[in-house]
Amino acid sequence: EIVMTQSPAILSVSPGERATFSCRASQSVTNTLAWFQQKPGQAPRLLIYGASIRATGIPARFSGSGSGTEFTLTISSLQSEDFAVYYCQQYNNRPPLTFGGGTKVEIK
């Protein structure tokens, strides 16, 4: 099983600032990596797939990068609606398709 490790667990950021957080895979997943945003009481929302491709309707302030075992999600200028929990998930062809533990972005 591929283990996904996200850091930090909590990120305190002021509105308008840049937020960057990481996701590490225990073995290479090439670029089969997705990022999701989840707000309290809501279903997750797909932000990024293929490590760097924004999903339909996702603002340009969200960007993903990386390949292999190291991945990054960047929010260029945090808006109030971006305070949420962010999860990475690898969808390499070999299940299980594991999620990271999440990074909570909170208001500083």
Add this chain to the structure above:
Amino acid sequence: EVQLVESGGTLVMPGGSLRLSCAASGLTFSNAWMSWVRQAPGKGLEWIGRIKSNGDGGTIDYAAPVAGRFTISRDDSEKTLYLQMNSLKTEDTAVYFCTTVQHWGQGTLVTVSP
């Protein structure tokens, strides 16, 4: 507009069984690879299984904690995904989501408790 609507969640005793359904609309369901993901109260997301489209072989894969107890199936004529859960444990308590990855249902709560 794509909609996924889960149903069937309820309170069940340990050792009991339950079947969840996920009704899909607005997409070509027969072509979709469908997954179930769960989230225990206050915890992160946990992938529990996936079924490929029949055109892609219909392969079904499960996460280790549910393999042998849970069964995923699909009815393409009804555009519905199912999750049959047997031998339920208290640690199966969670909100269960069906998802195509891009689209997610709102989830259905399963509580396993004496």
